[in-house]
Amino acid sequence: xxxxxxxxxxxxxxxxxxxxxxxxxxxxxxxxxxxxxxxxxxxxxxxxxxxxxxxxxxxxxxxxxxxxxxxxxxxxxxxxxxxxxxxxxxxxxxxxxxxxxxxxxxxxxxxxxxxxxxxxxxxxxxxxxxxxxxxxxxxxxxxxxxxxxxxxxxxxxxxxxxxxxxxxxxxxxxxxxxxxxxxxxxxxxxxxxxxxxxxxxxxxxxxxxxxxxxxxxxxxxxxxxxxxxxxxxxxxxxxxxxxxxxxxxxxxxxxxxxxxxxxxxxxxxxxxxxxxxxxxxxxxxxxxxxxxxxxxxxxxxxxxxxxxxxxxxxxxxxxxxxxxx
Amino acid sequence: xxxxxxxxxxxxxxxxxxxxxxxxxxxxxxxxxxxxxxxxxxxxxxxxxxxxxxxxxxxxxxxxxxxxxxxxxxxxxxxxxxxxxxxxxxxxxxxxxxxxxxxxxxxxxxxxxxxxxxxxxxxxxxxxxxxxxxxxxxxxxxxxxxxxxxxxxxxxxxxxxxxxxxxxxxxxxxxxxxxxxxxxxxxxxxxxxxxxxxxxxxxxxxxxxxxxxxxxxxxxxxxxxxxxxxxxxxxxxxxxxxxxxxxxxxxxxxxxxx
Numbered sequence: 001x002x003x004x005x006x007x008x009x010x011x012x013x014x015x016x017x018x019x020x021x022x023x024x025x026x027x028x029x030x031x032x033x034x035x036x037x038x039x040x041x042x043x044x045x046x047x048x049x050x051x052x053x054x055x056x057x058x059x060x061x062x063x064x065x066x067x068x069x070x071x072x073x074x075x076x077x078x079x080x081x082x083x084x085x086x087x088x089x090x091x092x093x094x095x096x097x098x099x100x101x102x103x104x105x106x107x108x109x110x111x112x113x114x115x116x117x118x119x120x121x122x123x124x125x126x127x128x129x130x131x132x133x134x135x136x137x138x139x140x141x142x143x144x145x146x147x148x149x150x151x152x153x154x155x156x157x158x159x160x161x162x163x164x165x166x167x168x169x170x171x172x173x174x175x176x177x178x179x180x181x182x183x184x185x186x187x188x189x190x191x192x193x194x195x196x197x198x199x200x201x202x203x204x205x206x207x208x209x210x211x212x213x214x215x216x217x218x219x220x221x222x223x224x225x226x227x228x229x230x231x232x233x234x235x236x237x238x239x240x241x242x243x244x245x246x247x248x249x250x251x252x253x254x255x256x257x258x259x260x261x262x263x264x265x266x267x268x269x270x271x272x273x274x275x276x277x278x279x280x281x282x283x284x285x286x287x288x289x290x291x292x293x294x295x296x297x298x299x300x301x302x303x304x305x306x307x308x309x310x311x312x313x314x315x316x317x318x319x320x321x322x323x324x325x
Numbered sequence: 326x327x328x329x330x331x332x333x334x335x336x337x338x339x340x341x342x343x344x345x346x347x348x349x350x351x352x353x354x355x356x357x358x359x360x361x362x363x364x365x366x367x368x369x370x371x372x373x374x375x376x377x378x379x380x381x382x383x384x385x386x387x388x389x390x391x392x393x394x395x396x397x398x399x400x401x402x403x404x405x406x407x408x409x410x411x412x413x414x415x416x417x418x419x420x421x422x423x424x425x426x427x428x429x430x431x432x433x434x435x436x437x438x439x440x441x442x443x444x445x446x447x448x449x450x451x452x453x454x455x456x457x458x459x460x461x462x463x464x465x466x467x468x469x470x471x472x473x474x475x476x477x478x479x480x481x482x483x484x485x486x487x488x489x490x491x492x493x494x495x496x497x498x499x500x501x502x503x504x505x506x507x508x509x510x511x512x513x514x515x516x517x518x519x520x521x522x523x524x525x526x527x528x529x530x531x532x533x534x535x536x537x538x539x540x541x542x543x544x545x546x547x548x549x550x551x552x553x554x555x556x557x558x559x560x561x562x563x564x565x566x567x568x569x570x571x572x573x574x575x576x577x578x579x580x581x582x583x
Contacts, residue, residue, distance in 0.1 A: 293552075
């Protein structure tokens with residue numbers, strides 16, 4: 001592997017995402033290990049000024065075109081694949097976020113190279129790369145070696161500290177030509193903001209969060225009562241929103257909110273990576289899940305491997321008893 | 326309008342997963358497979374579009390244990406035609422599965438062209454590829470994923486709602502034909518009584534189609550599979566429920582949280 005290490009800088013709504021700096025920190029280690037330069041690849045329209053914060057890279061490749069104003073995977077993947085065909089990078093790091101997910105899926109296919117997805121860490125080993133990836137909703141992890149001259153790696157947020165990838169250095173910016181204007185087959189009409197008026201779960205000190213293990217909307221009362229006893233609000237993981245138990249404004253995780261309450265009580269949540277990234281920085285995490293192997297116990301401080309329908313009422317009673325005392 | 330729905334089976338993670346003797350794959354002996362949850366939403370979204378626009382819905386899945394149940398259930402829910410790709414090696418990776426589907430689908434009689442391909446935008450075993458993007462590229466049509474609502478205009482355009490972080494949605498137009506990766510249907514997948522599934526098993530038919538090509542080997546060498554190694558797992562609280570509740574209250578009190 002001799003080509004550069006590429007980090008796809010994620011820009012959305014006028015800002016570079018924090019995860020970009022995490023990937024730059026990881027990319028720096030890989031580039032040094034491989035003896036290759038670290039390059040950030042930034043796409044946009046009149047967004048060159050965003051390159052200024054990418055000084056952790058040896059240089060920034062910037063592709064400017066009106067069609068690149070929004071990070072649409074269909075367009076971005078064609079442009080990045082064309083740039084890669086010319087520059088022959090050895091590694092392309094793409095963040096696993098909702099913004100970049102389509103790009104991550106399309107890019108390896110368009111480049112005709114290998115993808116290693118759900119990476120939680122990547123190391124240089126014996127002149128090549130070895131990635132650690134989580135699978136099956138966080139229940140297993142694998143160590144993998146990608147074959148071939150180039151690999152695209154999908155990297156989960158939290159791989160390094162973002163601050164390690166920030167730099168005040170002014171990076172060299174190289175304007176990359178946009179090979180061909182992508183066909184306008186996919187068009188962003190506009191963004192819709194989440195409905196206001198509901199509880200803002202990012203502002204709560206205590207969250208009682210429910211997942212599939214709650215089993216039914218009828219049991220939501222239990223979570224509400226526990227939240228009330230603790231002076232907090234109810235939130236949920238993806239399944240709780242998919243099943244219509246809670247509005248989307250209460251969703252914690254990749255598509256929802258990043259929360260950092262003092263106390264996070266996870267009821268019947270398995271702890272898939274998409275959920276964990278939204279709550280892992282909570283002050284105290286207590287998880288109740290009847291599956292003792294649930295990945296939520298890898299991130300929680302305290303765990304209870306029992307039926308939440310038995311534990312929760314007992315806890316509510318105990319809290320009320322103490323309050324009354 | 327014709328809609329093709331791509332389904333695949335994945336391990337049920339509610340069950341205990343064991344590593345096989347090779348130390349680098351799942352022990353398939355005790356594995357229970359279920360439909361990829363996002364694919365089930367893709368099917369539901371297709372059925373919603375069928376009700377709205379009188380579409381024909383065709384579901385296709387590579388063969389796997391329990392897949393017949395999933396396909397009969399799809400028929401019972403309202404799919405017009407269900408296909409099973411046979412001659413598929415067990416335990417194929419996502420990329421190989423997607424290549425197989427993309428290579429086989431064009432050879433199925435009276436299937437293509439379709440107006441819309443719906444599939445889940447991700448699966449829990451997507452280590453080396455995502456089905457939707459790969460099929461889109463092979464069919465030469467556009468892709469958009471993480472979609473939670475789809476409608477179709479008569480002019481050959483789909484309007485989809487795509488999820489962004491923080492609850493923000495992006496409204497997209499996408500020229501048809503296209504592949505749309507579904508995160509969630511507009512409504513939860515419909516319940517279908519077991520009697521209806523049984524009826525589909527008697528009156529309905531799963532069409533078997535032979536896989537068009539041998540699956541490509543994965544581009545990844547898996548050195549090891551194991552349970553995640555974490556720095557510090559949760560301290561487990563045990564006892565009867567009252568003891569557990571008391572201990573939690575103690576912990577909360579120590580931290581000034583009650």
